[in-house]
Amino acid sequence: MRIQSVFEELAVLQQEGLIDSYAIGGAVGATFYLEPFSTVDVDVFLDMQVQPGRILADPTPLLRRLAERGHRCEGEHVLIGGWPVQFLGPGNPLVHEALEQAAEFDVEGVLVRVFRAEHLAAIALQTGRAKDKARLLQFLEQGAVGMQIFEGILDRHHLRPQWAQFKQVFFGEEA
Amino acid sequence: MNNEWNKVESDKLTMRARLRALTISEKLRILDALRERWLLILKSRERFASTQEDTIDRTDGKR
Numbered sequence: 001m002r003i004q005s006v007f008e009e010l011a012v013l014q015q016e017g018l019i020d021s022y023a024i025g026g027a028v029g030a031t032f033y034l035e036p037f038s039t040v041d042v043d044v045f046l047d048m049q050v051q052p053g054r055i056l057a058d059p060t061p062l063l064r065r066l067a068e069r070g071h072r073c074e075g076e077h078v079l080i081g082g083w084p085v086q087f088l089g090p091g092n093p094l095v096h097e098a099l100e101q102a103a104e105f106d107v108e109g110v111l112v113r114v115f116r117a118e119h120l121a122a123i124a125l126q127t128g129r130a131k132d133k134a135r136l137l138q139f140l141e142q143g144a145v146g147m148q149i150f151e152g153i154l155d156r157h158h159l160r161p162q163w164a165q166f167k168q169v170f171f172g173e174e175a
Numbered sequence: 176m177n178n179e180w181n182k183v184e185s186d187k188l189t190m191r192a193r194l195r196a197l198t199i200s201e202k203l204r205i206l207d208a209l210r211e212r213w214l215l216i217l218k219s220r221e222r223f224a225s226t227q228e229d230t231i232d233r234t235d236g237k238r
Contacts, residue, residue, distance in 0.1 A: 001207045004200075028206065035194035036205040038213065083210065107199055142195065 003028070005081025006042050007112045009069070018062055021047045023102035023113040025088075025095075025120065030135055032105060033117040033144045037135075041077055041084040045099050045115075048089050059087045094119070094126055094157040118150040125154075125162050137170060 013019045023029070027039035048059070066078050077084035090096035098119035105112045115123070121139040124132040139145050154163050167173040194202070 001211045003203050003206055003210075031202050031206060032199055035191050036197075036202045036209065038209040039206070040210075040213070082207075105199060107203070 001082040003042065003081060003083055004108060004110070006044075006083055006085055007107055007110045009066070009071070009080050010044065010112075011110050012069075013062065013065065016065070018065055019046055019048075021099060021102070021113065023099050023115050025098070025115045025123065027135075029115045030120055030139075032103075032114045033120070034135075034138050034142060041086050042080075043086055043088060045088050045090060045095060047096075047099055048087075062087065092126075094122060094153070094159075097153070097156070098123060116149075117144045118146060118153055121145045121150055122153040122157065122159060125159055125166060126157070128162065133166070133170075136166070 010019070010022055014022070023045050024032075024042065025045050026041075026043035027037040028042050031037055046059070046062075063073060063078065066080070067073070071078050071080050073079075074084060077086050079085070090099050098115045101116060101119065102113040103116050105114055117139060121136050121144075124136040124139070154160055194205075197205070
């Protein structure tokens with residue numbers, strides 16, 4: 001079990017030109033800014049063409065290459081280093097922006113692209129499931145997001161109504 | 176009771192602060208460990224489920 005293998009494999013795919021830009025999102029992405037989260041998979045967002053109305057990118061050439069490199073598919077995932085990895089397209093403008101502006105981390109000599117904390121928080125607000133709201137609270141309570149940057153994202157992606165509702169529910173602030 | 180609860184909450188916050196202070200490599204190793212544990216739980220569940228099926232089958236007189 002080695003999540004580092006996922007990052008190493010992504011670096012190889014980039015070197016081979018099979019993927020252009022990518023970024024880690026979801027719980028693994030949040031772990032770069034907060035405490036570690038238990039999660040079932042690794043979400044890798046790719047700048048790939050996605051058919052309208054779908055969020056899953058067509059990763060056929062990528063999957064073929066990963067299979068050649070000894071990684072097997074399991075449903076929507078590819079198993080790399082014991083971790084199920086899901087490759088996703090940007091899906092909406094917010095995720096597209098997060099992908100473009102991702103931060104880079106040096107993890108044991110491998111450059112890893114990860115969504116910025118402010119984008120992870122905004123995506124959590126937009127997605128809005130219970131676990132997303134809990135994660136957004138953690139980002140806010142731990143001061144992991146720059147509020148000016150975060151609010152700029154909310155404005156650009158029309159998330160003010162969701163933000164007002166969130167603040168009302170969790171902080172008792174009037175909209 | 177309140178004091179005990181406050182102590183639990185305080186310990187939890189301390190532990191979370193310590194986890195946040197870890198390096199990224201250390202956090203990622205924790206993710207690996209959590210996934211290993213999760214897989215063990217899944218295997219145990221599967222073993223338990225198959226045992227239950229055996230029991231039901233025997234009760235029904237099918238074996």
